[in-house]
Amino acid sequence: MDFRLSEDQQAFAEAAAALFTEHGNDDALRAHDASGAPYMQPLWPACIEMGLHGIVIPEAAGGLGLGMTELMVVLGAQGAAQALVPLWEHQLAAAALAHFGNDALTSRLLPAAMDGTTMWTVSLAALADPRDASLRLVRKGDGWRLDGHVPAVPLGADAQHALLAAECDGEPRLVALDLARSDVQRQPGLDQHHLGVADLVLDGVALDDDAVLANGAYAWFEPRAIACLASLQLGVTREQLRRTVAHVSERKQFGRAIGSFQLVVGALADVYIGVETLRSALWQLVYRLDAGLGALPQALAVRAQACELGHVAGHKAQHLHGGVGVDISHPMHRFLFWSRALAVAMGGSEAHLAQLGDWLAGHDQLGWKYDLPEFAP
Template sequence: MDFSLSEDQRAFADMAQSLFADFCTDEKLREHDTSGQPFMQQLWQQCVAAGLHSIVVPESAGGLGLGMTELLAVLEQQGKALAQVPLWQQQVAVAAMAQFAAHAEGVDGVVQAAMDGGLIAVSLESVVASRGAPLMLKGHKLNGSLHAVALGAQADVALVAAGGEDGRNQLVLVSLKAAGVERIPGMREDYCAVADLHFASTPVLAVLSGNALEWVSERAIASLASLQQGATQEQLRRTVEYVTERQQFGRPIGTFQLVQGQMADGYILAQAQRTALYQLVWRLDQSLPCAPQAHCVRAQSNELGLKVSRVAQHVHGGMGVDVTYPMHRFMFWGRALAVELGSAEHHLEALGQWLADNDNLGWKYDLPEDR
C-alpha cells in the first residue's frame, strides 16, 4: 500500500505547516494558555483567509469541494502544532448542511456566515451517551442538555444530535441565540473554551434529512483521529529527542532497554492507527460503507493518545509535569480528544454489535467485506 500524499495534498499540508509554525511556537502556546482566550482567534482568521476552513465544503456552498484526504493532511499538521482552532467542526458541519438541508429555510444564511469565519458548535453527544437530561426533539422544539460543547458560548448556531419521537437520533440545527437556550461557559484542559447548553422548548432551524448523523459521525471520527495522529507523531519525536540527550548513570536514558521498548510500542501504535485511519479516509472519499472502520479507528485513537501520552510523561520524569515545559500540552490534548465521541470501550462494543449483525462476512462466504 502507498500511503503517500499526492502533490496537491502535500501542498495543503505544507501550507498548513507553515501557517501553524508562525502561530504555535512553544512560547506562543504558553501565551494562549494563560490568556483566557476561547481559541486562537488570530490564527483562525488566517485559516479562513487561506481557505483551510472550506476544504470539504462543496463548491456550490462556496468551498473547495475536495475530499477528506486533503483535510486529513491539514489536520495532522494542526495536531503536530497543537493549534487550537475549529477547523474540522466548521467545514464538516457546513458540508452536512449543504448536502442534507440545502433547501431548509435559513440554512443559506448560516452557511454564508460560516464561510466568512462565523462559528458553528458541533455536538454528537447523544450518539454515545446522555449525561443528565437527554437532548430530545419533539415536533420542532429541543429539550434537554449538552455538556462541554466546544465553543458553545462563542458560536451563534449549533449542529447537535437529538433523540426524535420515533426513538432515532438525528441531526438538528439550532440557533444558540433563540429563546430557551442557557449557556454556561467553561474551559477545557487543552485550553479550548466549552459550554454546557440547556434547551427548554427551543425552536430548531432545520432537521437534517437521511443519514446525516452517520455521515457527520464518520467524518468527525476521521478528523479527531487525524488530529491525534499528528499530535502523537510530534510527541514521539520530542520524546525520542529528549531521551537521546537526557543522561542517567553516565549514558543517555534512550539506551535503556525499557525506554527503547516503550518508544517502540508508541511507534507501533501510531503506525497501526495511521493504517486504519488512511483506510477510513479513503473509503469516505470513495463513498464506501465505513461503520466498522470508523469504530475501529475511534477505539485505536483513544488507546494511542492516552498510552503514548502517559509513556511520554513518564520518561520525561519531573519535566513532564512542569507546565512551563511543553510536554504537558500533549497529555491535555490526548485526554481532550479521547472524551469526544465516546470511549474506546463504547466503540469496541458498537463494533462487536456490528459484527454480530453482519455475520455473513469473510472468506467462507466468498463475499466482499466492504458491503
C-alpha cells in the same frame, strides 16, 4: 497500499503546517494559556483566508470541494502544532448543511459560514450519555421541540451556531441551532487544554421544520467526525513521540543516554506501533469515505484505536520525561491534555469496541477480505 500523498496534497499539507507552526509554537501556546482566550483568535482569520475552513465543503457552496484525505493531513498538522481553532467542526457542520439542509436553510446560513462572518461548532455528546440520550427532539405542529442539555460543547459560548445530535423516536438526528437565541442557556467554561467550552441547557426550544437535517445526515456525519478527531489525535501523538525521542536521546543517567536503555526503547516502540496502526486504519477510513463506500466498522475501529493510543502514548511520554513532563511550564503537559480531551470527545474506547463487536456478530462479509464481496454501506 500506497500511503504517499499526491504533489498537490503534499503542498497543501506543508502550507497548513507552516501556518499552524507559526501560530502554534511553544511561546505562542504559553501566551494563549495565560490569556484565557477561548481559542487562538488571530489564527482563525488566517485559516479562513487560506480556505482551510472549507476543504470538504462542495464547490457549489463556496468550498474547495476536496476530500477527507486532504482534511486529514491538514488536521494532522493542526494536532502536531496544537493549534486551537474549530477547523473541522466549522467545515463539517457547513458541509452537512450543504448536503442535507434544504435550500432555505443553506441559503440563509452557508454564505456567512463561508466568509467567516459566523462560526459553527458541533457536538455529538448528548448521545454518548451511558444512561440515556440527554437531548431529545420531538415533533410539535409544523416544527420541532428540543429539550435537554449538551455538556462541554467546544466554543459553545463563542460560536454563533451549533450542529447538535439529538435523539428522536429512537434515532439520532442532527439539529442546526442558533446559539444566540434567548431560550438557549449557555454556561461557559474552559477545558483542560485551554479551549473554551460551554454547557447548553435547552428547555422547550421551538425550532422551524428545516432546522432538523434530513434523514441520513447523522450516518454521514459521524464517521467523518471520527476521522477528524482521529487525525488530530494522530498529529498530537506523532509530535509527542518525536519530542520524547529527542528528550531520551539527550537526557543522561549513569553516564548513558536513557534512550539506550532497553525498557525505554521498548516503551517508545509500543507508541510507534500504535501510531502506525492508527495511521493505516485512518487511511483506510478516509479512503472509503472519499470513495463513497460503507465505513461504519472502520470508523468504530479507528475511534477505539485513537482513544487507546492517546491514553498509552500520553502516559508513556510523561513517564519518560520524568517530573519535567508534568511541570506546566514545560510544553509536554499540553500533549497529554490534548490527547485526553480528544479521547473524551470520541467517547472512550470500551463502548465503541462493544458496538464494533455487535456489528461483527451480524456481518460476516468484510471489505478487506478479498475473497468476500463488499458489505453494504
